[in-house]
Amino acid sequence: MATKNPSYTHMRSQNVTDYPNNNTFFLVWNFKENITPSKIQAVFQRVCALVINLNNSALDRFPNSRASCVMGIGYEAWIKLELPKPLPKELKKFEEIRGIKHTAVSTPGDLHFHIRADEKSYAYDVANIISDLMKDIAQCHVEVQGFRYWDSRSILGFVDGTENPHGQDREYFALIDEVDPSYRGGSYLFVQKYIHNLDAWKELSIKEQENVIGRSKEQDIEMDDQTKPANSHSALANIGDDLKIVRDNMPFGSVTSNEMGTYFICYASTFTTVEKMLTNMFVGNPPGNYDRILDFSTTVTGTLFFAPSIDMLDSFSA
Structure with missing residues (x-):
């Protein structure tokens, strides 16, 4: 699949292609x-330098920890910070996608930080260091602490991200190449926070749950096209081998409050691919045939960011 001009490999990309x-x-x-705008810009420059430093430090101090931090910048922040023009071709304010029953909501976001580590202590420290710097100019409106659940399953009990590309295909689908040469090595970063209605989900039989997802629950085997319901998640969220994204979804939750969910996060070389997937899910294909998983999973956030290359972050820090 990876047949695009691999010019993005000459740019130092942020760690958008790593696995959860x-x-x-x-x-x-x-x-x-x-x-004041001048203070925001001054702190933003320091944040860009900090993200680069944290990633370099992780490689030196904990080379086997699989630790990294990816920073994304929202459309309105890009304008406010007076970052380069023209903007990345598909960077915009995400507009809600409304179906007959469910809506992919749109929520504000200026900066997004995606912090990963096998060791929770390191992930916590990085989040704390970034927050100490950001708190003077911004408020944190979303904080989600995700964790690996068994063999990469969501709280619903099914393996998440089975359709993810692997190997060089991850760069092919996640990173921008000569289509937008000024932003080679960058990536569109889209996030949604889903809250699951586990009580309703647990009332379904295993077979009914499998029909919602379109896969077997235990073995993670996709149903054939003759068996798979047309409104199953795998039928609508997967829009073709030539239109893929790199998902890094993570489950999160509080057992006592019963607020359990999935933080959907993806990196893509083109945001139109993500929009097509979301339209399939929320509007339906054909319209009205929406993704049945949405009867049990509700979006409470939805924001588009752009993750520049490390080289571009370095230029922002100057």
């Missing part, structure tokens, strides 16, 4: 309204 780790922090920050 055991522990993850997801942080969405919004700039405060009463802070």
